[in-house]
Amino acid sequence: MAVKSLTVGGVRALAWEGLENHAARFETAAGRLTALSDAALDALDQVHPVSWEGTAARLAREGFIEQRAAGRRSATDLQVAAAAMRHVARTMRAEQSNAVAAVEAALMDGFMVDEAWRVSAPPTKGMPPERAHMLMHHEEQVGAAARSIRAALARSLEMLRDAVPRWTSPVGSPGGHERAPAPPTDGSAKQNREYWDSLTEQxxxxxxxxxxxxxGGLDGAPASARHDANVGQIDSERVRLEARRDQLAAELHDNWFGGAFTNADAELWYTERKLADLATIEKLLGKYPEGRLMLLDMRSGERGMAAFAIGNPDTADHVSVTIPGFGTTISRSFAAMVKETEYLQREAEIQLINHGRRGETIASIAWLGYEPPQGTGPGWGDTVVGFTDVTQREHAVKGAARLAAFFDGINTASELGDPHITALGHSYGSYTTALALQDPRPGQPVDDAVFYGSPGVNAGSEKDLGLEEGRAYVMKTDGVWSFIGGDGDAIADLGFFGAFGPDPANADFEHLSTNAATTPDGIDREQSTGHSEYSRMGTNGELRTSAYNMAVIIGGLPDQVVRR
Known part of the structure; x- marks a missing residue:
């Protein structure tokens, strides 16, 4: 369907019953596939009793379980496609009604509307002012309706392309053009870049x-390509999550015991949070149209993950990556994190200009590519579990592998070959960052690291992190221990107990100030208190001393820091 050439007659002729019928067929097929997948496993139990043991029994059962899982995944794909079809039919029927109504209103007032949506008046010797005004009004209304339905149709076609299962082959086009191969499985950033470079533009x-x-998540691919891919997934991911939400809600409604004996209630809670995550991402895209969505992952974990860049990491001389900690989620705190990232990027550029380096550019990335420990969850005990998790290694170890690959991807995708990369690890994210710097697989592309509000970094010197001497920095707010009601940093106080290695506040790193100070640029800056103010704006409209320190390090100006 040629969206740009959609005519008035074409809109009138649009019918959505066929799409709804296809949705019903997909839903029926999904139900049958689920039933058949379950029946296959039941048949195994009937033919071979539970008492059947041994290697053959184990392999047979595992095979049937995997087949059932594959069948259920395919059924979910069909349900997602059906939900997308119904959504498109509902949306486009409303757009069609609005467009036809705008045309009919113009016709009712005696004007003419041609197939290209142009409104005109019958030939007359003169037109009264009120009539001319009415003509302009209908021109605006009909034109807006035409643009709206064309845009809605384009979005709908894209949504259907993403949602309808493609189980048959690698990507190709019906015109017989060369198909694009899949990227390497678990490829390094270098292999991923080579894959992308090997593809034709088509x-x-x-x-x-x-x-x-x-x-979207391919480390080593250009940031612009990752952005386009991730933005292109938002609508289909929403449809998929909405379909799963509705399915889970129906299951719970029909279950006498609610979710007491299943995980449906917890999965529903997380699904609703991911839908809220998508809404947050869309707001960010609207607020920062030049930003780059370098990661969008609503499938790998219980919670959504994302990375958002201010500036272009592929062309920037200096790139910073901020890694958050305890309690960070997309819907609750990612927007604030991106805003603070913007502050740092802007301040770093100002400092470069102040020192005669106007031509150098900065890109700053907010990275939430892992699942930090949380203080909230679907269950009554999740708060306790979350506060226990913040003292454990599991979340950081998983996140560190992803972060190390992300750092490697930035370096590999850069058009400059070797950009200056700064890692900014906050809270539990500082521990995750340090483990990523110690990951031997991708090497060490990071030049500087700043750890703030840190409970530990599993290291006592720069050498432990693969950094040059003097290139690792620590900041911790002054104050009485927060555990006894003071204004200190509760999470950083955990470093005293050595759960994640030597206390960073006493380790052999560069120690920077978080106190009120007049910085080398002559600006009076406020102190940071507690755990969350390090990168925030002060009440005077200037970044606090701690954030200023981060900005000059990002810009490669370490001689401008304010030391403790």
Whole structure:
């Protein structure tokens, strides 16, 4: 369907019953596939009793379980596609009604509307002012309706392309053009970059349109391609999550015991949070149209994950990556994190200009590519579990592998070859950052690291982190221990107990000030207190001393820091 050439007659002729019928067929197929997948496993139990043991029994049962899981995944794909079809039919029927109503209103007032949506008046010798005003009004209304339905149709077609299962082959086009191969499995950033570079422009477009999930999180691919792929997944991910939400809600409604004996209630809670995450991401895209969504992952974990860049990491001389800690989620705190990232990027550029380096550029990234410990959850005990998790290694170890690959991807995708990269690890994120710097697989592309509000970094010197001497920095707010009601940093206070290695506040790193100070640029800056103010703006409209310190390090101006 040619969206741009959609005519008035074409809109009138649009019918959505066929799409709804297809949705019903997909839903029926999904139900049958689920039933057949379950029946296959039941049949195994009937033919071979539970008492059947041994290697053959184990392999047979595992095979049937995997087949059932595959069947259920395919059924979910069908349900997602059906939900997308119903959503498109509902949305487009409303758009069609609005467009036709705008045309009919113009016709009722005696004007003419041609197939290209142009409104005109019958030939007359003169037109009264009120009539001319009415003509302008209908021109605006009909034109707006035409633009709206064309845009809605384009979005709908994209949504259907993303939602309808493609189980048959690699990406290709019906015109017989060369198909794009899949990216390497668990490829390094270098291998991923080579894969992207090997594709033709047409193949790249095929992947972005039909397989955006291949590229959105592909470390080493250009930031612009990752952005386009991730933005292209938002609508289909919303449809998928909404379908799953409705399915879980129906299951709980029909279950006498609610979710007491299943995980449905917890999964529903997390699904609703991911929908809220998508809404937050869309607001960020509207607020920062030049930003780059370098990661969008609503499938790998219980919570959504994302990374958002201010500036272009592929062309910037200096790139910073902020890694958050305890309690950070997309819907609750990612927008504030991106805003603070913007502050740091802007301040770093100002400091470069102040020192005669106007031509150098900064890109700053807010990275939430892992699941930090949380203080909230669907269950009554999740708060206790979350506060226990913040003293454990598991979340950091998993996140560190992803972060190390992300650092490597920035370095590999850079058009400059070797950009200056600064890691900013806050709270539990500082421990995750330090483990990523110690990951031997991708090497060490990070030049500077700043740890603030840190409970520990599993290291006592720069050498332990693969950094040059004097290139690791620590900040901790002054104050009485927060555990006894003071204004200190509760999470950083945990460093005293050595759960994650030597206390960073006493380790052999560069120690920077968080106190009120007049910085070398002559600006009076406020102190930081507690755990969350390090990178925030002060009440005087200037970044606090701690954030200023981060900005000059990001800009490669370590001689301008304020030391403790």
């Amino acid at each position: 193949q790249r477009q095929q992947v972005l349109e039909a397989r955006p999930g291949w590229i």
